[in-house]
Amino acid sequence: MKKIKAQLKTLSKSLATISKKVENITAQVDKLQAPKKAAPAKKAVAKKKAAKKKVAKKKVTKKAAVKKAAPAKQVTMLDTVFNVIKRTKKGVTVTQLREKTKLDSRQLSNALYKLTKKGAIQTKSRGLYVKK
DSSP, X not given: OHHHHHHHHHHHHHHHHHHHHXXXXXXXXXXXXXXXXXXXXXXXXXXXXHHHHHHHHHHHHHHHHHHHXXXXXXXXXXXXXXXXXXXXXXXXXXXXXXXXXXXOHHHHHHHHHHHHHHTSEEXXXXXXXXXX
């Protein structure tokens, strides 16, 4: 009786693994069959994209003319701080920079840090910055 129970347990385990394998295989087969049905739809989507590209090319030519008239470069916070430092020979203190640029102390310290890391400016003494 014990042997029969043991054999039935092993059979049930093997059947469970086989059923899992069959489910995995059917899922894979379903994945392979799905793209075949979707292939005609892709062609229609590709045609729509091609039509959009033609329209987009016409818009790009119109935008290109507008871009030429606009200024090429925007002035950033780093540029404004660097320009103030660049204008002085002896250097600029942090308080002078804060007055001229109207920036917060946090923004100013970040800009000074980035400019020193880039190598654009150097610290002459504490709180005094000079162009390199």
